[in-house]
Amino acid sequence: MNFKKILPQLLTLVVVIIVFGFFSYNAQVNMENRGITFGYGFLTQESSFDVQFSLIEYDGSHSYFRAYLVGLLNTILVSVIGIIFATIIGVIVGIARLSSNYLIERTAAIYVEFFRNIPLLLQIFFWYFAALRALPLPEKAEPMFGVFFLTIKGFFVPAFVWNNLDIFIYSVIAAIVAIVFVRLYAKKKQENQGIQTPVLLISIGLLIILPLLSFLLGGVDASIQIPVIEQLSKTSFTYKGGLKLPPELISLALALSLYTATFIAECVRAGVQGVSKGQKEAAASIGLTPNQVLKLVVMPQALRIIIPPTTNQYLNLTKNSSLAAAIAYPDLVLVFAGTALMQTGRAIEIVSITMLTYLTLSITISIFMNWYNKKIAIKEK
Amino acid sequence: MFKLVKRLTSVVAMFAVLFTFTTETMAAKKSKTLKNTQKKGFVRCGVSQGLPGFSNADAAGNWTGVDVDVCRAVAAAVLGDASKVKFTPLSAKERFTALTSNEIDILSRNTTWTLSRDADIGLTFVGVNFYDGQGFMVRKNSGISSVNDFKAGVSACTNLGTTTELNMRDFFNSKGIKYEPVTFEKADEVVAAYDAGRCDTYTTDKSGLAAQRIKLSNPDDHMVLPETISKEPLGPVVRQGDSVWEDIVRWSLNTMIEAEEYGVTSANADSMKTSDNPAVKRLVGAEGELGAALGLDNEWSLRIIKQVGNYGESYKRNIADTGILPDRGPNQLWTKGGILYVPPAR
Numbered sequence: 126m127n128f129k130k131i132l133p134q135l136l137t138l139v140v141v142i143i144v145f146g147f148f149s150y151n152a153q154v155n156m157e158n159r160g161i162t163f164g165y166g167f168l169t170q171e172s173s174f175d176v177q178f179s180l181i182e183y184d185g186s187h188s189y190f191r192a193y194l195v196g197l198l199n200t201i202l203v204s205v206i207g208i209i210f211a212t213i214i215g216v217i218v219g220i221a222r223l224s225s226n227y228l229i230e231r232t233a234a235i236y237v238e239f240f241r242n243i244p245l246l247l248q249i250f251f252w253y254f255a256a257l258r259a260l261p262l263p264e265k266a267e268p269m270f271g272v273f274f275l276t277i278k279g280f281f282v283p284a285f286v287w288n289n290l291d292i293f294i295y296s297v298i299a300a301i302v303a304i305v306f307v308r309l310y311a312k313k314k315q316e317n318q319g320i321q322t323p324v325l326l327i328s329i330g331l332l333i334i335l336p337l338l339s340f341l342l343g344g345v346d347a348s349i350q351i352p353v354i355e356q357l358s359k360t361s362f363t364y365k366g367g368l369k370l371p372p373e374l375i376s377l378a379l380a381l382s383l384y385t386a387t388f389i390a391e392c393v394r395a396g397v398q399g400v401s402k403g404q405k406e407a408a409a410s411i412g413l414t415p416n417q418v419l420k421l422v423v424m425p426q427a428l429r430i431i432i433p434p435t436t437n438q439y440l441n442l443t444k445n446s447s448l449a450a451a452i453a454y455p456d457l458v459l460v461f462a463g464t465a466l467m468q469t470g471r472a473i474e475i476v477s478i479t480m481l482t483y484l485t486l487s488i489t490i491s492i493f494m495n496w497y498n499k500k501i502a503i504k505e506k
Numbered sequence: 507m508f509k510l511v512k513r514l515t516s517v518v519a520m521f522a523v524l525f526t527f528t529t530e531t532m533a534a535k536k537s538k539t540l541k542n543t544q545k546k547g548f549v550r551c552g553v554s555q556g557l558p559g560f561s562n563a564d565a566a567g568n569w570t571g572v573d574v575d576v577c578r579a580v581a582a583a584v585l586g587d588a589s590k591v592k593f594t595p596l597s598a599k600e601r602f603t604a605l606t607s608n609e610i611d612i613l614s615r616n617t618t619w620t621l622s623r624d625a626d627i628g629l630t631f632v633g634v635n636f637y638d639g640q641g642f643m644v645r646k647n648s649g650i651s652s653v654n655d656f657k658a659g660v661s662a663c664t665n666l667g668t669t670t671e672l673n674m675r676d677f678f679n680s681k682g683i684k685y686e687p688v689t690f691e692k693a694d695e696v697v698a699a700y701d702a703g704r705c706d707t708y709t710t711d712k713s714g715l716a717a718q719r720i721k722l723s724n725p726d727d728h729m730v731l732p733e734t735i736s737k738e739p740l741g742p743v744v745r746q747g748d749s750v751w752e753d754i755v756r757w758s759l760n761t762m763i764e765a766e767e768y769g770v771t772s773a774n775a776d777s778m779k780t781s782d783n784p785a786v787k788r789l790v791g792a793e794g795e796l797g798a799a800l801g802l803d804n805e806w807s808l809r810i811i812k813q814v815g816n817y818g819e820s821y822k823r824n825i826a827d828t829g830i831l832p833d834r835g836p837n838q839l840w841t842k843g844g845i846l847y848v849p850p851a852r
Contacts, residue, residue, distance in 0.1 A: 158747055161606065161628040174671045175687050177661075185675045257702035277703050278661060355659060359649030361706045363659045372704065373688075450666070453690045453699070459666065463599055464689065467667030470627030472603050 196460035210382035215389025241387035252376040263362040281352035284368040288346035296339035373454035396431035436494035537750035551577035552610035558717040573614040579758040583806040588813035613743040632756035639734035641712040661686040663705035673736040760848040765816035772815040
């Protein structure tokens with residue numbers, strides 16, 4: 126064994142242990158002095174507070190753990206919405222920045238410079254209070270397509286009322302599994318016999334036919350419930366029935382996507398510019414159509430440059446969603462590290478769970494993006 | 507024989523010295539917080555981020571309010587100067603952690619005294635300086651004149667991390683009404699959201715509603731419903747485990763209330779030293795040795811009354827004259843129909 130090699134590692138380990146030991150000992154002593162007990166038993170107690178918006182059934186008679194799940198799911202929801210929209214806007218703006226059209230290119234550049242240079246919290250406040258000022262009261266809202274109502278109290282959309290929803294979901298899962306097998310089979314067939322299978326058509330067909338069968342044979346039934354205005358008092362109204370997206374969710378998702386999209390746009394621009402011009406010209410010279418050049422030559426190479434920095438942006442967006450607490454969107458920080466912490470007083474326990482949760486979320490996104498990055502990386506044979 | 511006498515006297519003297527030493531400084535010695543405060547030269551006080559009448563800073567950074575006066579009273583008692591207070595504005599969410607982690611020594615931030623807070627999380631409530639209750643504010647033109655007029659689907663704005671959230675649930679549940687709680691971390695955002703029409707009602711302690719109403723764009727368009735849905739005894743809090751400091755804060759507050767009861771004010775406190783009433787003389791330090799028990803000198807209570815005033819003066823200055831709650835309601839002395847009643851200082 127090379128002692129010189131191990132020594133720095135050992136020293137690092139000792140320092141880490143001492144630092145952690147000191148902090149936990151310090152916390153223990155201080156908590157003992159003040160008569161604070163430590164434990165996670167409170168998670169099963171009744172939470173006795175309500176949350177305005179929840180993806181799962183929840184009210185104050187459920188446990189603190191359930192409240193934690195509510196917050197977690199809301200965080201995931203706004204992150205997923207944010208990531209999807211940030212990616213769409215980011216890709217469009219990134220490509221627009223490469224446009225030869227002066228107006229489009231300048232507009233995209235101004236958008237990027239403007240939104241990425243203003244603090245996110247400020248943007249969240251701006252969108253929230255701008256939305257609250259600009260949106261109409263429920264009774265004055267103009268319906269969109271007759272069924273959507275965007276009001277100060279939220280975005281009311283028609284909801285599906287399902288019978289046997291689980292059977293429908295199983296049929297969709299079955300369709301997806303079938304599609305995966307069809308693709309594998311098609312790939313093999315092409316490699317072995319050189320015969321191409323119309324995978325896309327078969328996939329779409331499967332996705333339509335299987336759920337349709339569940340309606341015809343499985344007893345699945347869905348009806349649409351349209352929001353109806355209801356009077357609460359002389360001057361106050363709301364909508365009943367249908368689904369309600371709170372304005373907090375909408376403004377938070379909007380602020381997060383517009384902010385993160387600027388960074389993704391720059392990643393996309395860098396990625397496309399990183400593919401050398403010769404590649405495009407070579408591809409064109411062997412007779413590929415412009416579409417094929419983009420799809421088969423430029424994008425696969427650009428993606429390799431785009432994915433790693435974009436992963437960072439996805440992580441940032443997820444973590445930034447914790448700013449929700451400022452505008453009353455019931456995310457993990459507001460529900461769990463906010464109300465639950467206040468009601469139980471278990472600061473160390475709750476903050477540690479919250480930190481671990483964000484860590485897990487971030488690592489999950491990282492692992493997925495690393496897997497995707499590996500998949501599209503150059504495979505040296 | 508002579509030797510024995512000498513030895514005896516020396517033993518007695520030693521005991522005497524030891525005894526006076528212990529009585530004088532036992533309290534001070536036992537209380538780390540008191541010692542630290544005297545060393546630092548200021549009282550570290552946690553207050554709200556701006557609640558007119560309770561703790562609010564003006565443009566120049568001068569804090570006023572009944573909660574602020576509790577800390578000032580402690581500073582007057584401990585340090586001899588009511589202005590030697592360092593105020594730390596805290597959100598509802600931060601307040602207990604700030605206290606238990608030693609950032610502040612008194613939390614005087616319209617905090618409701620509850621069993622779980624008192625017993626569970628390392629805090630001790632020392633008394634009540636304002637008896638409050640939760641109420642609802644609505645728009646006047648809404649036609650809602652009582653809490654019984656609320657209908658299912660009502661949205662209620664409030665502050666995060668308060669007893670308000672729990673009371674609201676109890677209340678709406680008991681009425682069988684499904685409601686939408688919209689909770690913000692800062693009071694200013696609650697006001698802004700309610701003002702914009704995001705919520706049908708704004709619910710918090712009634713004193714808070716009265717104070718925040720002033721911040722609305724058209725205060726006259728809003729009113730507080732008559733019903734009170736909860737008991738909210740608000741008072742100063744200290745860390746558990748320092749009973750001397752706890753006593754100092756408790757009796758500083760009690761002194762203010764008792765001073766009002768006996769008619770001792772900042773103006774007449776000095777002349778009260780020659781009062782005929784022994785209770786009054788004790789209160790201004792002209793009789794008894796009450797200060798020593800707290801590890802303080804005997805003028806501590808006199809300084810509180812002279813520099814901060816009695817409870818009635820503080821209430822009038824901060825809450826009545828500012829138009830927040832001119833009527834003292836339950837916060838009147840027990841001798842005048844209220845429920846302010848403190849143990850005697852003797």
